[in-house]
Each structure stands twice: as structure tokens, then as C-alpha cells.
Amino acid sequence: MSGAPILDVRNLSVRFRTEGGDVPAVSDLSFTLDRGETLAVVGESGSGKSVTSLALMRLLPKDSAVTVTGQALLEGRDLLAIPEPEMRKLRGGAISMVFQEPMTSLNPTTPVGAQVAEAVQLHRDLDRRAAREEAARLLDLVGIPAARQRMDDYPHHLSGGMRQRVMIAMALSCDPGVLIADEPTTALDVTIQAQILDLLKRLQERTGMAVVFITHNLGVVAEIADRVLVMYGGRAVEQAPLRPLFSRPLMPYTAGLLRSVPRMELAGRRAGPLPAIPGNVPDPRHMPPGCVFHPRCAHHQPGRCDAAAPVLEAADEAREVRCLRWRELAA
Amino acid sequence: MSLALSAPAFRRFRRHRLAAFGAATIVLLTLGCFLGPFLLPFDDTTIDVMNRFAPPLSGAHVLGTDELGRDMLARLMMGGRVSLIVGFTAMAIGMALGILVGAVAGFHGGWLGAALMRFVDAVLCFPTIFLLLALAALVSPGLLSIIILIAATSWMDVARIVEGQVKSLRERDFAVAAQVLGASDARIIVHELVPNAVAPIVVAATLNVARAILLESYVSFLGYGIQPPVPSWGNMLNNAQIYLTSAPWLAILPGLAITLAVTSFNFLGDGLRDALDPRMRAR
């Protein structure tokens, strides 16, 4: 179980066509994911994280307003190019996804057990009864107490945390190689958040799946990630293993993000009020010239940062960064 | 996987194209009905018994003549005036009544509000046409009475909308804050509530014009409508019924006019709803 990455995303771009013109939601994004690895994709809202995950699942609206280019090789097969029926078989099978909103992501008129069983039955050759058995096992696995009794409950009977466990059970039903978790804990309160993260870690250890964990919460990242991909304005701006990134961010944006997080989870110390990054996420229709982060960057040099667009360059064998001044700043 | 071609742009264009079509048609109809008769060599009430039932495009009368030899185009225009006047004034009165009742009920709440809203509920229990006919028995037919009749059957929805808005806004912080700061009720209504309620009201108003024009034709069809010799699209249609086989254009033309006008208002209302109601915008 080593060697080639399980997922290899190359030059992924997503554009939306709107009244106001073309919107590049994701630009030229490339990353890899090794088996069993957890990659955290971090960024503020609007940075393109969720669009990336939906693009990989091919769940973006299938109309002419959306243009997706690039490659996403899942064990060598390009998710963006295979025919839809094949893709459908992969979805929920080899690659599955957990969404942000547990309150609305379950079908309100179908008992939860049936929803899990449906996923099981779709991808595995089981009859109804066996699928139901399997669903019960999965619900139990994700830590739903008295799982068998809750099979016939409707989603509205369950709490948010429980619903998210159901979602996870559904996602895991076919031992996926890759699980994309799109802010799975954001909508939950803190104690539940921790439980769900624990659960995910535990399940990952058991099944050896790779996880793409999308979040804006660096606290969560610290807890779960092996590697971190920081996105800003639809681009990857920094990519590094967890520890080096946290201890020595190269991109000023990453540094800003880290400063804006209560650091107790990270180092147990806390110093004064949290300095948020000034300014707002750029309007994707009017990206600033040069480095897209320069209007908010404390280190930006007029005439340089707003003139040439930086490229993503390798900082060392494990790290990449997109900044014109990273060497100066690191020094 | 690469998809091309515009969609949202086209989609919005299409959307607005229908609304624009509606608006343009309404403007044209209104202009035509109010200015057109001045340009025509014929009067809408001049009878010419020697020249009855002239088919369209057969002579001096572009759209032919009716059962009394009157010019159809002139009558359609004058009828359009009446129908549009009925549509707009009935809508305006209905709106005013609805807003008044809704605002009072929503603002004061309590037993008065409850009583008003129960009354609204009771009136809504009557199927519109039943209520309309029952009310029609009360008054002698005529332009004013038909306007009042239609207004009397189309204020309840607005009352409900306004009452709901007012009530929900009243409970919101800013209205409470404004009240604490000593703003008068009227000021609160004008500055805080009206802007919030205006979108659904505008939509309802547009759709109610369409409804009023349609109801006028129903009432006239059932014999309780505008009196001769004043034409309205409804009574023209009613009178044309017996000539359906011999002079079908007498029935077809006003029917088309009604359909066109009502469709236009409905398109416009639909477009306005899309534009004004953010919840509906996704459609």
C-alpha cells in the first residue's frame, strides 16, 4: 500500500459563467493524496475548497454554466473524464463524501436505516435484508447507540451529531479509498465536533482510507491532518506537512490564518486578542493583479507584489509555496 | 470534461424577456386603448344596422363590425379601456383595503387583529365566484359596482401578507428599538415596515390586475357586468356568444384581448416575483 498516490489531481480549474462574467472558482490546482493519508484543505470561505471537492465528486451542476478542466486520477482513472455511469459507480464506492450540513443532508422522508442500506445495496451485491444488516452494523460502527432500534427513525428524530454519524456511516458503507469530508464538524458544537473527529480518526485507522478534510478551522486541522493545503482565491498558496507548516508558515496568508486562531490547541499558550487578517476575500470576478493576496498582505511591496503573479514553487522536497517574497520573509 | 455555452445569461434573459414582453404589451395595450380611439375614423357606439357582421379585413372596418354594425377595433379599444380601468382601480382599491386591514390587524394585534383576521378567513371560505355573484346581487350592474365587487373579493390575500409582515417585523429588534426611541407608529410603518413588505405587495398587485381583468370578464359573462352601450371585453364576449357559429370573430377577438392582457400581467408579476423575492430568485 505505497508508491503511487491514490488520488492525483492535476491542473484542476473550475469556472462559473454568470451574468457578471466568468468566475474562476478554482485555478490550476494540483495536489496528491497518498493512501491512508489525511490532507487538510484550508482556507476562508470562498477560497474554492468546497468547489474543489464537488468537482472531484462531479457533483457540480451539470449545465453549460460550469466548466471543469484538468485531471483527477483516482488509482489511475480520471474522475473528470470517465463516463457518468462509471462515475456513478465510483461515487459512494471508491470515493465518497461527507457534507457540512448534517441537518439537511439526509432525506427527511426516509428512515435513516433505509438511507444507509440504500448506499450499501447500490454498490455491494447484497439483498435487502443483508443490506439492512450491514446498515445496522455501520450505524453501530459510527457509534450510534442502540443502532438497531434507530434504524427506523427519521432524520428529524436525531441530533445533529447523530445525523453526521449517519452520514459517515453512509459514506463508509463501501470501504472507500478516498473520503472527502467537507467541513463535517462545522455545524456541530464543540464537544460533538471532537467526537466526530475522533470517530473519523478511528475509522481511518481501521479502514486505511485516505481523507481529504476540508475546513477553515486550523484547530481541527491540527488534530487530524497529516498534510495541509492552504487555498486562497481559488489557488493553492501553500502546501506542507502539518508540523512544519504550523511551526514555520512560509506564506504570509498562512501565517495570518495561524495567528487568527486561538492557539491553545496548538501550543497551549495564548497571547492577547486574536489579530484577524485585515480585509476581505477577493471578489472572484475581480481578482487583484499580481499576487491575489497582496491587498491584504502586511508584507506586500508596491510595484512588485501587485505586478507579477507568483507561481507555486517548491520550498523543499515536501513543501510548496506561492509567494514572491517567501525567501526574504523566511530569512 | 469541458462544457461550453452560456446558460445563466440566457436563462436570465429569457426570464426577463417574458416579463419585458409583458410590460411592453401592457404599455402598448394601454396606449392603444387610450390613444387609439382618437386615431380611428369610427366611434365605438355608432350603430349601423345596414352593415352588421362585416368580417375582419373585408372593408373599411379593419377588424369587422359587430352585431349592431359598430367598428370592432374601436370597441376593442374602448372595451380595453374599461377592462384596464377595472383592472387597475379594482386592484388599487383591493390593495388599499388589504393593506389597511392587514396593517391594523398586524399592528394592533389583540382582539381587533384577531377579529379582523378571522373575518378575512371567513371571506376566504367563499369560492371567489360564489362570493362575487352573491355580492353582485346587492348592486345594480355598472362600472363602479363591478370595480367595487372585484375589489371586495381581492383584498384578503394582501391583508394576510401585510399582516404577516407587520407582525413579524414588529417583533424584530429594530422596530422595538424604534418604538423605545419614541418613533410614532406611522413613522415605523413608513420607514421600517413598508420597505420590507413592498416586494410581495407589488407582486400581488400585478397579479391582482390580471385577476381583476379576468373576473370582469367572468362577471360580464354571467350577466352581471358592464352595461351597454359601454363595451368591455367581458360583455363583448358575452354578447358574442350567440354568434359563435355565424360570426366567430366577435367572440375570438375579445377573448384574445383578455388572454393577451392577462397573460402580460401574469408574466410581469412572475418576473417581478423573481426579481424582488430573493428566495424565488433561484428559479
Next chain:
Amino acid sequence: MVDFRIDRRAVLGLGAAAALAPCTGQAQPRPPERPRGQVIVGLSQEPTVFNPLMPGIEVDQGVWWNLFSPLWYTDPEGNLVPDLAREVPTLDNGGISTDGLTWTVKLRQGATWHDGTPFTAEDVKFTLELINNPSFRARSRIGHQLVRDIRVTAPDEITWRMEAAYAPYLSILSLTFMVPRHLLSGVDPNTATFNSAPVGTGPFRWGARQPGDNITLTASPAYHGNGPFLERVVFKYIPDLTVLYTQFRTGQVDHTSIQGISPPFVREARTLRGRVIHVNPSASIEHIAPNLEFGPLADKAVRQALYMAVNKRALIDAIYYGLPAPTESFLPRQSWAFNADLPAHKHDPAAANALLDQAGWRRGAGGVREKNGVKLEFTNSTTTGNPVREQAQQLLMQDWRGIGATMRVQNMPAAVIWGEFWQQSRFQSVMVGVNFTLGADPDVTPRFHSSAIGAKGGRGQNNYQFVNAEVDGLLVQGATQFNQAQRRATYQRIQALVREELAILPLFQSAAVEGVKEGLNGYRPNQNTSSNCWNIREWFWTA
């Protein structure tokens, strides 16, 4: 069905009598031995009243004629023909005493009710008494309230005394159907089951009623008269005249009755194959009813000018397709009392203008005349939903505008216009068709006697508020005369006076256009009965 291929158009215009039998040279078709087939009669109003003594309209009466029998009826020529009576009482046969106060009626023997009970003089007595029963909602008590001391002298003979001599009572009785004592005594006659399952002595018996849709009658084998030759009669309610005509055209109904065929359809109807169209002069006189107490209309000169300004010919020819005949009288041309020498109407707007100028009506602002501050303006009303009448109104409006008179249309639903608006003379003018006769009797006391003005506490229907001492006197005289020649003179003088005063502006004697499917024999229009369904007993299909 047999197609006789006659030149229908030649036959049609001639009206009632001519169209009776298609003149094909073939032998007159003979009725079958036993009742056969059915006739579907299309009606534009729904018959709902089946107790023939309660308030009903023409369509109800059309049904009554087939379920019930009067003592005698008036035939199309105006003769009284005995039915349940053996003979019509007259001064000559002694049935009516010379002072007109004692009446004796000899009854037919062997007539039975549909349930088998024999019909006797007790039933006649019961019927007359029921009409005067204060708790019974009897339709009309005109004439009946004069009846006193009813005595059954034999099972087939009855006699009574009249409070006052009243000649029209003969005609009133010709429209009074007998009801069965054994079913109506001892129960509330207003709500008796009889009212919804009537039992009569007529040619057909009650079958079934589908409310809002139809009534089915079936042949009564025990009927005492000629016929019936049909197994079944269905009275079908088709509320829309257009649909009624369409269904007649497509053959779904065999006969369109009462409202019949609307004038606009007549031309097309005459071209239909297998359909015979009858244009029957009816007893209804279409007129403008002025309120003689209302401002300008109180002035006789105004009425005369208005009348002269009416382009009757255009009205009749264009709007009514030339079907009705212009008239000057309130009586139908066919009445024995009709006055043919009334001055004829002349369309003369110039003379009308001159007359108004002379009478002091000067043209004011907008060309409308006025006199002493009173404008020559009035409203005209009729029932809504009658497009043909509305057209006539608009034509009159234009005619009268030409002489400086403004008429505005103010139409109302029937329930409103004929309510207090009409009964209490709240109108200014009304366009209406009225049958002034009682059966075939020309007595018009309720319409023109000064004591019959509802608005002045009167008991009749003189809603014009016509007051004329000479007419009053003549009306009293006519009601007590039993000699027809004398009565004719009286009523001809009344017609002349009403025409002279223009108490009504007569337009025309209405023509009812009714259609009959070819092959249906026996249809005989009768303006003395309110419905031409009066003799369905004689109808039969050509074999």
C-alpha cells in the same frame, strides 16, 4: 327518419297553421295504435313547480299541461274546448245564469287520477277551495276569490255562486288545473309529497326528475282524451339558448319550446335538414313601459315624440330578423277583441322634433332637451343576460338621441328588476314583453285600472301608473259582459284609449320561434296557453 324533401322555406314563414302538416301530397300520417317513442323537449328554464296551483312560470305550465287537465281549455283559434267538463258553461246552455252569478259545471264521467282513483266533483270543489285557503301559497286568486257556496250536486256536477259577475273567469278556469283531493286534503299543501310526485288526470304520468337536468313523464294508459301516442316525454333543462339551439341542431333535442330559437339563429336554423322551424306569433307584446309619474315621461307629448322617433322597421328587421309583427295594441292580433283600426306608427323624427319644440322642450347643453329645468333624460331597464333586447335598447338610444332625448341603460337581474323596482314603479322606463291576456280573455283590469297601481297601494300590476277614468269605467263594464260582441266593442275602445295616451309604447307582437324535428306530428302552437307543450298528447312520430 323519413325525409320528405319539401321546400321548407316556403312553408316556414307562414307560421302556425301552415306548418302543421307538411304538404307532400302524401296521406296525412296516422298516429300509432299504442304509444311509441319519446320526445325530448328542450327548455331554457328549469321546471321546478309541479303543484299546478302554486306559483310557476311558463316552463312549469308546460309540464302541468301534460300531467293535469283543466275543466276546459282554449284551442289555438280561441275556442273553449271541454276537457274534464262535459261542456263549457254558457248563458245559452244555462251553465251560467243570466245575471252571471250562478255557475253550474257538468263533469266528464270515467276520468281517473293516475293512481286509479276516480275523478269527481269533490276534486273540483277541493281545488277551488284550496286556491282560497289562506295558508296555501296559491299562485293567483284573481277570479277565484269571487267564488262562493260551492256545492256538489252530483258526483259529476258542481255549482257555485259568484260574488260579482266576472266574465274572464271562464278563461281563468281554462288555465286552472284540477288537483286530487285524496292526496292533498289533511296534509300541508305547501309541502305535500304530491308537490314533488304529482298525480293528475292528464295524458302523461309522473316518471322521474333529475333536478337541474330533466323530468321524465310516461304515457298514462287511462287518459280520458285523445292520445297519448308517445311512450315518454322528457323535459330537458338546457340553460343556455346557444347550447339549446346547438343541441336542437345536432338532434339531441326534438323540440325547443318557450324561449325556442333565438332570432340570430333563425336564418341558419331554416337551412337545417330534418328540422321544421315554426315562427309563432305569441301573445306577448314587446313594449317600452314608461313610468307615467316620472318627470319627462309624464308628458304625453314626450311619449308621442319618443314613439315617433323609434325606427320600428329597423328594430324589427335588423335585430329581430323581421320575425315579429309591429303592433299598436296590447292585445295579440289573433284575439277576438283585437282592434285593427288603431292609428299606425310612423317613423318621423322631424315630426317628433317639431312636437317637442311645440311642447316647450328646448334643446340645452349637449343637445339634450329640457323644459322647466327638467331634462329629457331617463333610464331604461330590462333583464340582464338578454343580448337581443340589449341591442334593441342601444338602437332606441340612438334613435332618441336624434330628437334630443337621452336614454341610459340600467339593466338588472330578473330577481331585482321584477321586484319592488317594477312592482312599486321605481323604474323610469322598462323594456318588457307582457302577455296582457288571461288565457284568451282580453280583460286588462290588473294592468290598466287605476285601482291596480301597486305603488299606490293597489292590488294589480298597473306599474305604468296609468290613470284614465274612461278606461276604468270600460274595464268594469267589460268584466261583467258575457256577450262577446258587446265585450269586443268595450275592449276595442280601451285599446284606442291606451294607444292614444301611449300608456305603453308598443313595439311589436313577439314571435316565438320554435323548432320541431321532422317526422314529429301534431305540434300545434297555441298562444292562448302559455306553452306550446299544451298538446303533446296529440304528438306522434311518423312510422
Next chain:
Amino acid sequence: MSGFLARRLGQSLVLLVLVSMVGFAILHLAPGGPMSQFASGSDMTQEDLDRIAEQLGLNRPLPVQYAEWFWRMLQGDWGRSYRDGEAVLNVIGSHLGATLQLMLTATLLAIIIGVVIGTLGAIRRHSIFDTLATVGAMIALSIPTFWFGLVAIYVFSVWLDWLPSGNRFTPGDGSPLDLLRHLILPAMVLALVETAIWSRFMRSSMLDVVNQDYIRTARAKGVPEARILLRHAFRNAALPMITVLGLQLPTLLGGALVTETVFTWPGMGRLFLDSISYRDYPVVMGILMFSATLVLLGSLLADLLHAVADPRIRLG
């Protein structure tokens, strides 16, 4: 649940009393009266008319008449028709069948066609089909029903001579085929507007649903599109339709009135029209109360059904 039911029924009864007052006042304040139609032509005199009005109790003060009517109604006696002397409930009952037949046929047609059109329109949003369906529905909602009826009669009865122009059956025939032939045109006309309404509601409901997160979830599970539509989207989209049904059915009574007039269909609508023009107060009141009850029951039933079908809803 029973608490909810009791409360709703209580509210409904209060509303019904209000309805009866409004209706009674409107009717009896209207000029004219049930005796009017005899005044124009027949042999009845003013005296006769006054006498009968007196006998019918029409001269008493309005509150007295109302009180008596109300008290009797409570005891199940809705009075007797002035027109034919039948008990009002029987009168209504004898016209109800025809109306129900027409209404149910039209509704069924409208639901089936409307739901299919609406669903397809939502799935293929902004396709040519959807555009046509949208425009078509708008036009259908804007056509005066009676005019459409007249045109339909002109085309199908007068011109093509395929179908009868009115009535419920041919007298003396009444076979199922005959009934069906008579039913087609009026049901089609009545269904036109209904179909438009249903397709609009269905489309909008379906659009609501297909944009829901759980549909995305289903896709993420790899559920085939067809199954997503049928199993996941349709069921959820159909739920609000129950409410539409509950609210639509009674208003159909009004729509049926016009259609019944055009096609001389012997139903409630015609009865109402005839009764209003006759001023047959007991029957008119009866119909008003009946339809109001239907409206209230409709919405109550819709709520109940909705609660049964939608597990999220708890009545309380």
C-alpha cells in the same frame, strides 16, 4: 393530535358561523326577492305576490329570519327550496354527483398531466420543453375559462362534430360511452387551468427539492439519476401537493360553476347560479355553507394528510 383536531374544528365552527352571517346578510340585503320573477309576465297580481311573500315569512325582520334559519340548521333542517319545495340538503345532494364527477375527473387529469409536466420541467429546467410549459401554463391561467369552453365547443362540436356540446348524457341513452363522450369537453376545459396550476406548483416544489442537500447526498452515494428523481426527489416534492389538493378542491367548485354554465352541466355551479337569480335563499345559503365547510375541511384534511405523509410534522 386530538388537541390539534379539537382546536382546528373549533376554529372552523367559529368561521362557519361568521360565514353564515356574512352570507345571510349579503343575500337578504340584496334587492329583489324570490317572488320577483312571477311579477313580469304571469297572471299574478301585486296582492298575490305580497300574500306569498308573507306566507314564506319574507317580511319578518332580518335578525329574526337569521335566528330561525340558524336554529333550524343546527337541528339539521336547512330549509326548503323556494323553487321546488325540496329540502335543501336533498337539492344539494341531487346536484352534487354531477359536479363531483366533473371535478374529480378534471382534478385527476390535471394532477397526472400537471405533475408530469411540472416534474419534467423542473428536471430539464430552462429547456425548450420547460419554456413552452411555463409559457403555456401562464397562458392557460390567463384564458377566460368560458371562452376556452366556447372555443372548444366551436371546434369539437360545431366544426368537427366529434363531441356533444353540452349536457351530462343523451336522454334515454346514458351508457358509459355516452357519459364519457359528454364528459370529455367540460373536463378538458376545467382541467386546463388546473393542469397549469398543478404543473407550476409541482415544478416549483420539485426545484425546491432538487436543490436540497439530501439530493446531493444521494448523488454522492451513487444513486442513479432516475432513482434520485423517483425515490428521493419526487416523494418530497409531492408532499406540498397534498396541501395544494386540499386548497384546490373547494375552489374547483367555483371553476366548475363557469364550466357547468358553458356546458349546461347539471351540477352545483348551475344550481348556485339559478338559485341566486331566483333568490332561492335557503338553497344559496345551503351552498355557501356547504362550500365553506368544504374549504375548511379541505385545509384541515390537507394538514392531516400532510402530517401522515411527512414524518417531520407533528400536530400539536
